[in-house]
Amino acid sequence: MARDVIYRYDGSFEGLLCCVFESYDRREIPAAVLSPDDVQTTLIPEREIVADAAKAARVAASIPRKIGAGAPGFVRRAFLTCLPGKEREILLFLRLGYRYGPQVMNLLTNETVHTLSRAVEFLDRESHLLKGFIRFSEFNGALAAEIEPKNFVLPLLAPHFRARFPEERFLIFDRAHGAALVCQPHRAAILPVEGLELPDPDERERETRALWRLYYRTVEVEGRHNPVCRRSHMPKRYWNCMTEFCDSEPTGSKNPTPKDKGREKGGLPFICGF
Amino acid sequence: MDLFDKLKILTDAAKYDVACTSSGVDRAAGRGGIGSAEACGICHTFAADGRCVSLLKVLMTNKCVYDCRYCVNRRSHETPRTEFSPRELADLTIGFYRRNYIEGLFLSSGVLRNPDYTCERMIETLRILREDYRFCGYIHAKAIPGADRSLIERLGLLADRMSVNIELPSHQSLSLLAPDKSKVSILGPMGGIRDGIRQNRTELVRYRHAPKFAPAGQSTQMIVGATPDTDYRILNLAQGLYRNYGLKRVFYSAYLPVVENSLLPAVGTKPPLLREHRLYQADWLLRYYGFSADELLDPQHQTFNPYVDPKCNWALNHMEAFPVEVNRAPRELLLRVPGIGVTGAKRILTARRTASLRPEDLKKLGVVLKRAQYFITCNGRSVPGLRLTRDSILRALLSARELDLYSRDLPWEDAPQQLSFFGGPGPEREEVRKWLAT
Numbered sequence: 222m223a224r225d226v227i228y229r230y231d232g233s234f235e236g237l238l239c240c241v242f243e244s245y246d247r248r249e250i251p252a253a254v255l256s257p258d259d260v261q262t263t264l265i266p267e268r269e270i271v272a273d274a275a276k277a278a279r280v281a282a283s284i285p286r287k288i289g290a291g292a293p294g295f296v297r298r299a300f301l302t303c304l305p306g307k308e309r310e311i312l313l314f315l316r317l318g319y320r321y322g323p324q325v326m327n328l329l330t331n332e333t334v335h336t337l338s339r340a341v342e343f344l345d346r347e348s349h350l351l352k353g354f355i356r357f358s359e360f361n362g363a364l365a366a367e368i369e370p371k372n373f374v375l376p377l378l379a380p381h382f383r384a385r386f387p388e389e390r391f392l393i394f395d396r397a398h399g400a401a402l403v404c405q406p407h408r409a410a411i412l413p414v415e416g417l418e419l420p421d422p423d424e425r426e427r428e429t430r431a432l433w434r435l436y437y438r439t440v441e442v443e444g445r446h447n448p449v450c451r452r453s454h455m456p457k458r459y460w461n462c463m464t465e466f467c468d469s470e471p472t473g474s475k476n477p478t479p480k481d482k483g484r485e486k487g488g489l490p491f492i493c494g495f
Numbered sequence: 496m497d498l499f500d501k502l503k504i505l506t507d508a509a510k511y512d513v514a515c516t517s518s519g520v521d522r523a524a525g526r527g528g529i530g531s532a533e534a535c536g537i538c539h540t541f542a543a544d545g546r547c548v549s550l551l552k553v554l555m556t557n558k559c560v561y562d563c564r565y566c567v568n569r570r571s572h573e574t575p576r577t578e579f580s581p582r583e584l585a586d587l588t589i590g591f592y593r594r595n596y597i598e599g600l601f602l603s604s605g606v607l608r609n610p611d612y613t614c615e616r617m618i619e620t621l622r623i624l625r626e627d628y629r630f631c632g633y634i635h636a637k638a639i640p641g642a643d644r645s646l647i648e649r650l651g652l653l654a655d656r657m658s659v660n661i662e663l664p665s666h667q668s669l670s671l672l673a674p675d676k677s678k679v680s681i682l683g684p685m686g687g688i689r690d691g692i693r694q695n696r697t698e699l700v701r702y703r704h705a706p707k708f709a710p711a712g713q714s715t716q717m718i719v720g721a722t723p724d725t726d727y728r729i730l731n732l733a734q735g736l737y738r739n740y741g742l743k744r745v746f747y748s749a750y751l752p753v754v755e756n757s758l759l760p761a762v763g764t765k766p767p768l769l770r771e772h773r774l775y776q777a778d779w780l781l782r783y784y785g786f787s788a789d790e791l792l793d794p795q796h797q798t799f800n801p802y803v804d805p806k807c808n809w810a811l812n813h814m815e816a817f818p819v820e821v822n823r824a825p826r827e828l829l830l831r832v833p834g835i836g837v838t839g840a841k842r843i844l845t846a847r848r849t850a851s852l853r854p855e856d857l858k859k860l861g862v863v864l865k866r867a868q869y870f871i872t873c874n875g876r877s878v879p880g881l882r883l884t885r886d887s888i889l890r891a892l893l894s895a896r897e898l899d900l901y902s903r904d905l906p907w908e909d910a911p912q913q914l915s916f917f918g919g920p921g922p923e924r925e926e927v928r929k930w931l932a933t
Contacts, residue, residue, distance in 0.1 A: 329846040330856040353539040357594045364593065384523040384531040429590050432502060439506040440552065441542040444751045444766055450545025465540060
């Protein structure tokens with residue numbers, strides 16, 4: 222099977238399904254599948270895969286039929302991950318799936334299945350963490366939040382926050398991917414958004430933030446101070462979008478400072494209680 | 496007094512309660528409502544002590560008529576006193592909830608005037624949230640011991656989870672330190688909640704829309720290290736609570752001296768965090784791994800080994816049960832292998848349906864091979880080059896720091912985490928040797 226070709230697709234999930242179609246049509250496995258964002262020049266010839274709704278639909282319909290009911294969800298989530306080269310891994314996974322059938326989901330020790338499962342786990346974990354770590358602010362009755370996730374989690378966050386706030390107008394802006402989830406009662410959409418500056422908070426908003434910071438600082442039991450444990454549960458890259466860490470008002474001595482470093486050794490993990 | 500002062504005082508007074516989970520109930524808001532609850536629970540942030548913050552955990556009031564010696568809110572303790580009005584607290588909860596700071600409310604209270612009055616104030620807060628705001632988020636309410644049964648029932652219909660704290664693991668300790676409470680006054684409401692949940696279940700079978708009584712179950716907490724109760728006693732009590740009272744969770748709280756009292760460890764004593772950690776590990780083994788308390792400890796060994804976790808300790812004492820063949824062993828045996836957790840066991844069961852597993856495959860399945868390798872075989876073969884004596888395994892499992900502690904004769908007080916402050920300076924060297932000896 223020829224491998225000396227690179228597929229260039231349009232970056233959409235349907236486009237990727239067309240690459241799978243092409244791969245079977247030509248009886249070849251591409252050396253890489255690149256999206257328009259991948260600016261990479263190699264000596265291997267590239268082929269433009271034109272997205273075709275009919276071809277994509279044929280592949281999409283075959284996935285649950287041939288690989289089982291769990292496969293479409295798995296592949297869609299794999300497409301949202303930040304795994305480098307995820308397109309080719311998905312293509313290889315689907316090829317495995319057409320060969321083994323629903324059993325492919327159990328091939329946990331297969332390199333491709335393992336790689337994709339790990340990436341999907343990371344995506345699921347990150348979206349779960351963000352369900353807790355997202356901080357909204359109120360502006361004129363609407364709620365707005367900013368995030369900087371590694372994976373494209375907005376599609377996974379949408380059902381959660383729509384169930385949580387069925388009657389609210391709210392927006393979650395993903396700075397890292399330039400997209401926003403925009404919701405109002407009974408309507409929701411994910412839109413590309415480039416720059417977005419949130420307005421200054423009003424008096425009431427500032428007061429609620431200050432109350433929250435006060436609560437956050439007070440709830441610590443000082444005799445159990447354990448910053449390592451905190452960081453392992455809540456990695457620092459989430460902190461700059463969280464009210465308790467990032468607001469301009471000083472947050473007092475509990476704010477992480479380089480001084481904390483000396484006290485970080487010897488901490489025990491605390492069981493977070495689910 | 497403004498809202499900031501109230502929040503500070505009443506958070507400070509409630510923070511020693513360990514429970515802060517929001518799990519066990521799945522629900523979405525109805526029309527015109529706000530909020531949802533997810534069965535898995537969501538942590539919204541982690542405090543600098545590494546504990547998760549999921550709920551707004553406050554007291555309704557810290558004015559209390561009781562005088563429990565270990566408690567910061569006891570009557571005889573001089574401290575600023577205040578209370579939330581039900582409306583104030585409900586508004587604060589909604590304000591935090593809308594901004595996704597919290598998953599809901601954890602409401603406890605000092606006993607103001609009498610248990611019934613206190614309970615009514617809590618009910619009013621929850622009523623405002625559930626009826627006026629149509630709030631569908633998580634609410635955990637502390638049952639007030641001594642309150643009328645009908646009030647507890649009303650509270651349980653508004654809350655998702657209820658709890659009564661055992662506080663101290665034995666009757667003697669309780670009468671010594673909490674003279675106003677008794678075993679009966681704690682187990683009474685606990686049994687009441689259990690019966691409420693049971694009865695509600697049969698009602699739900701008959702009437703689908705019967706209101707749910709504490710659908711996320713009940714929990715409790717025990718203070719560890721304020722009294723000479725042993726791990727053996729504490730774990731057996733926890734097991735009894737899971738079996739007889741149907742509790743969802745038992746929390747353990749390393750005693751942190753916050754008040755000076757001749758009956759209690761001195762202020763400045765370090766909390767026995769390692770001991771608490773071992774109890775949580777053992778608690779997990781009870782709930783998810785099919786262990787029973789008397790497998791982990793017995794009257795001759797009443798204290799957990801400080802060097803290895805309870806599961807490892809059990810395995811080292813039961814080498815006859817190993818090695819376990821990963822390609823054939825049933826789930827319950829896999830779960831007994833150190834280094835294989837609930838997820839690992841599940842993945843092994845899934846993966847071995849399609850392919851025979853080799854040691855290098857296990858890493859991909861999330862098995863901690865460093866620990867598991869001594870206790871397993873893959874198709875009859877173990878990892879080459881392993882010396883399978885109890886002592887060599889133990890040496891391999893201990894960290895450099897622990898080995899160092901063991902080999903040098905360090906005084907235990909200097910160890911980073913003190914095991915326990917009563918009964919002298921922790922485990923004696925000889926006692927540790929006994930654990931380590933075959």
